[in-house]
Amino acid sequence: MHVRELTNLPTPDFAFDPSVPGACVTGVRPYRKGTFRLNSERVSGRFVVHNYGHGGAGITLSWGCAAKVQDMVRQFLATSPQTEAAVLGAGVMGLTAATMLLDLGLKIRIFSDRKLTDTTSFKAGGQWAVSVVETAMNQQDLKAIIKTSYTTFKDSIGKGFGVCERPNYCPKPADGLEMVLNLLPGLLPARQRLDRLPFQNHTQPGFLYRTLLIEPPIFLPRLKNDLEARGVTFVDKRFASKADILATVPQKIIINCTGMGAKKLWNDTEMAGVRGYLAMLPAQPALQYLYSRNGYLFPRSDHVVIGGTTDPGEDEDLNPAKCKELVDVLAAAFGRLAQVPMPVDHIDHPRNRRLADPRLSVSD
Numbered sequence: 001m002h003v004r005e006l007t008n009l010p011t012p013d014f015a016f017d018p019s020v021p022g023a024c025v026t027g028v029r030p031y032r033k034g035t036f037r038l039n040s041e042r043v044s045g046r047f048v049v050h051n052y053g054h055g056g057a058g059i060t061l062s063w064g065c066a067a068k069v070q071d072m073v074r075q076f077l078a079t080s081p082q083t084e085a086a087v088l089g090a091g092v093m094g095l096t097a098a099t100m101l102l103d104l105g106l107k108i109r110i111f112s113d114r115k116l117t118d119t120t121s122f123k124a125g126g127q128w129a130v131s132v133v134e135t136a137m138n139q140q141d142l143k144a145i146i147k148t149s150y151t152t153f154k155d156s157i158g159k160g161f162g163v164c165e166r167p168n169y170c171p172k173p174a175d176g177l178e179m180v181l182n183l184l185p186g187l188l189p190a191r192q193r194l195d196r197l198p199f200q201n202h203t204q205p206g207f208l209y210r211t212l213l214i215e216p217p218i219f220l221p222r223l224k225n226d227l228e229a230r231g232v233t234f235v236d237k238r239f240a241s242k243a244d245i246l247a248t249v250p251q252k253i254i255i256n257c258t259g260m261g262a263k264k265l266w267n268d269t270e271m272a273g274v275r276g277y278l279a280m281l282p283a284q285p286a287l288q289y290l291y292s293r294n295g296y297l298f299p300r301s302d303h304v305v306i307g308g309t310t311d312p313g314e315d316e317d318l319n320p321a322k323c324k325e326l327v328d329v330l331a332a333a334f335g336r337l338a339q340v341p342m343p344v345d346h347i348d349h350p351r352n353r354r355l356a357d358p359r360l361s362v363s364d
C-alpha cells in the first residue's frame with residue numbers, strides 16, 4: 001500500500017541532561033550465537049529446561065518461549081509427577097515461564113540475584129520486534145513462539161500490562177519486523193510505503209509499520225504482583241556455579257532463565273553480550289508513535305526512550321557521552337541540531353556487522 005499525503009506529527013523535545021539520575025541507562029542484551037537456548041536436559045536426576053539467550057528480543061519472544069517451557073514440563077510431568085518447580089531468574093523470561101507453569105498446578109519458587117528494577121528486562125526499550133537475536137532453529141517452532149508472543153501481548157492491551165499498539169516510522173525497512181511479515185504473513189498489520197515520513201525536516205520516502213510497545217516498568221511489576229498473588233515466592237540468591245544450583249535448589253524441575261548469567265553458570269561459550277545505551281528523556285504524551293533511524297525513539301508513559309546502539313561488551317557502566325550522542329543524532333534527523341557525525345558503534349555502522357553472522361538482525 002502506498003500513502004501520499006500526511007501532515008507532520010509532533011516533533012519530540014530533545015532537551016536532555018545526562019547528569020539527571022536515571023537519564024542514562026546501560027544494558028547488556030543476552031545474545032547467543034546461532035539461536036537462543038530453549039531445550040531440556042537431565043542433570044544429576046533433575047529435569048532442567050533452559051530458556052535464555054534472547055538478545056534484543058527477550059520481551060518480544062517471552063510469552064511464546066514460556067509456552068514452550070510449559071509444553072516441556074507438561075510432558076515431563078506425564079511420566080514423573082511433581083508438585084513444585086524452581087525458576088532461576090526473575091527477568092521477563094523467568095516471570096513469564098513461572099506464570100505459565102502455575103497453570104500446570106505447580107508450586108513455584110523463583111530465585112534471583114537482582115532486584116526486578118536491576119534486571120536487563122527492566123531496562124529494555126520495549127518495542128515488539130525480533131531484533132538482535134539469532135533464530136537458527138526449527139522454523140515451525142519459531143513461528144509458534146512468535147505467534148503466541150504477539151497474540152498474547154496483543155490480547156493484553158488495555159488490561160494493565162503496559163502494552164499498546166503504535167505506528168513505527170522508519171526511513172529504511174525494519175529487519176526485526178520485516179522478518180515477522182515474511183515468516184508469518186497476516187500476523188502484523190501490513191507495512192505501508194510513504195512518499196515521505198510525516199515529520200519536520202523529513203523529505204525522503206519511508207515505511208510505516210504497526211507494532212506493539214510494551215513498557216517494562218509496567219509489564220514486569222504486574223507479572224511479579226500477579227505471581228505473588230498466586231502464591232509464588234521470590235528468593236534473593238546468587239548462584240556461583242551449576243554445582244551450587246544443584247546443591248541449593250531442592251526442586252526436581254528447574255527452569256533456567258538466567259540470561260547473561262547462563263554464560264558462566266552453564267559454561268555456555270555461545271553467549272556474548274551485546275551492550276546498548278539508552279537515553280531517558282522526560283515523558284511527552286503528545287508523541288504517540290515510534291521512530292527508528294540510526295537509533296530509535298520510543299515514547300513511553302514514563303520516558304521518551306532513545307536507544308539502539310549495539311556494541312560487544314558485558315559491563316554495565318554508564319556512558320553519559322554516548323547517551324548524549326544518541327539524542328543528538330535523532331535531534332539532527334528532526335532538524336533540531338546541525339548534522340552530527342555518525343557514532344562509530346551506532347546500529348547502522350558497518351563496523352557493527354562484525355558482531356555476528358548475517359542472521360543477526362541489527363535494525364531495531
Ligand SMILES: Cc1cc2nc3c(=O)[nH]c(=O)nc-3n(C[C@H](O)[C@H](O)[C@H](O)COP(=O)(O)OP(=O)(O)OC[C@H]3O[C@@H](n4cnc5c(N)ncnc54)[C@H](O)[C@@H]3O)c2cc1C
Nearest residue numbers: 027058060089090091093114121125126127239259261276
Ligand atoms: C538497551 C536494551 C534495549 C532492549 N530493547 C528491547 C526491546 O525493545 N524489545 C525486546 O523484546 N527486548 C529488548 N531488549 C532485550 C531484553 O531486555 C532481553 O532480551 C531480556 O531482558 C532477557 O530477559 P532474561 O529474563 O533472559 O534476562 P534478565 O532480565 O537479565 O534476567 C536474568 C535473571 O537471572 C538472574 N541471574 C542471572 N545470573 C544469576 C546468578 N548467577 N544467580 C542468581 N540469579 C541470576 C538475574 O538476577 C535476573 O533475575 C533490550 C535490551 C537492552 C540491553
